[in-house]
Amino acid sequence: RKEVEQDPGPFNVPEGATVAFNCTYSNSASQSFFWYRQDCRKEPKLLMSVYSSGNEDGRFTAQLNRASQYISLLIRDSKLSDSATYLCVVHASGGSYIPTFGRGTSLIVHP
């Protein structure tokens, strides 16, 4: 089982739709969580950190469920420009501090 798992998609949604992605992690000692966005042939860029109490940034909401070991990303009122791959990243506490990336979830927003 991979340490961080994401549904690769693609999620194909119309403009204005609400879409949610989940990401599960296997290491219960995981401490820090992030969502990144990666456009085709570009580098990943930090979208938002994920805090224990959940957090919102405009149309984007991130949540953490430690009991079930998953994080989620909700995008409201999807725009064409939201089309990208969304990567889930998990840092474990102690040890090597090496972040673990999910393979990403592809989102396609169409007119």
Place this chain on the structure above:
Amino acid sequence: EADIYQTPRYLVIGTGKKITLECSQTMGHDKMYWYQQDPGMELHLIHYSYGVNSTEKGDLSSESTVSRIRTEHFPLTLESARPSHTSQYLCASSGTHQPQHFGDGTRLSIL
């Protein structure tokens, strides 16, 4: 925007050549990373460093080598390039448990 730079952005070169991909960051981050990513595929960690004079191999076996003589500089070297090395190489840096910042990447093609 994060201050991490990679050069060259693109490189097309013949088999057997020695190649060095440069990566520099001005954020004073201790941790630096090299990833390899093929189009549409997931990121693979090939090298990382915790600080000066520290280098470790990542999850993906690679014929490349790295050095970390200065905090801000983390070059990657291929002693003898082969067509199988054709890929995109992404450099990143971070503080402990902080999100990574990525460079723009180097797209390498070996003929």
